[in-house]
Ligand code: NAD
């Protein structure tokens with residue numbers, strides 16, 4: 001099994017590369033990653049000398065590099081994407097370029113090279129928000145952010161390539177994923193690392209938005225299953241079955257770290273903030289998938305991992321990260337006197 005993994009230097013992609021090499025002795029993986037701010041060679045330090053693994057730095061929107069790699073693999077699993085909703089609100093262009101145009105290049109090259117299977121890793125965010133009940137794969141897409149709209153665009157192209165050309169594409173729609181190696185802009189690693197530093201945890205709005213949490217390894221096992229058993233042209237929801245409000249998540253993190261709730265700072269809400277995500281996962285369960293991690297255990301281990309791996313996250317919280325942090329949170333986190341001063345200027 002020769003697999004091209006794209007975006008394998010990011011959070012879920014790096015967990016997937018490690019998972020596949022552990023689980024399938026004969027699998028060979030090429031990891032194509034542009035190494036954006038979110039791509040981090042440290043995520044795969046432990047396996048970089050494995051003879052079954054090769055890293056290539058490059059862009060999924062680059063036809064020549066994608067074409068040359070595709071000539072030597074049977075399967076493509078795409079993780080490569082711009083992934084942070086807040087960044088997509090500041091600068092949508094890069095999301096459209098990677099999450100739509102990049103997917104188009106992968107589909108075209110897969111068609112030329114007769115790739116056996118293409119798995120696009122997508123998100124439950126493409127459905128938009130749901131007040132009650134859960135979305136099934138038949139429900140219509142109604143994305144709210146430039147991020148989720150771009151992911152929906154990539155998905156629709158892929159399904160059109162299936163219908164028009166018979167390209168064997170499967171799509172997974174995963175829910176909010178947590179675990180080791182997640183860039184500390186996402187809420188769980190952001191709040192854990194801020195709490196470790198005793199600095200405020202910026203909670204958007206009333207903190208009552210609901211997300212369904214899925215452990216990275218359970219997400220990987222679902223993708224592995226779809227890669228082997230998924231029916232071409234089909235979409236599979238992948239959720240952990242752990243719906244929690246953001247305030248519940250925040251309390252859990254503070255309690256696990258023995259930190260005070262006074263660290264929580266309510267900040268202005270995200271624009272277009274989806275209230276609740278919830279997906280029905282009966283379809284992938286019929287293929288035989290079950291999440292194995294309980295949320296309590298998974299969170300305990302995850303918080304512990306960040307506490308023990310400061311070497312990994314400390315250096316990320318500098319440079320570009322701090323510029324972004326200031327842009328995203330400066331107004332929400334300023335003190336009363338700073339606000340007064342700004343208003344007087
Ligand atoms: P991430 O931001 O941690 O990593 C993305 C990776 O893609 C990085 O290594 C980055 O360098 C690479 N990349 C970005 N643009 C690229 C390009 N043009 N060419 C090649 N590489 C490029 O993301 P993640 O959280 O690991 O998410 C992986 C995938 O899973 C994404 O497609 C995302 O939409 C999807 N997903 C994520 C979650 C979640 O909660 N994190 C949930 C559901 C689905």
Ligand code: TDX
Nearest residue numbers: 083084085123125175176185186187202203204209246
């Ligand atoms: O500082 C914050 N404060 C806060 O209250 C941040 C960064 C987030 N939040 C809230 C917003 C969301 O309701 O926490 C929740 C989770 O936020 P994110 O970690 O940014 O994730 P989300 O926007 O739900 O999207 C994630 O899950 C689906 C990933 O970033 C996507 O790539 C994935 O598709």
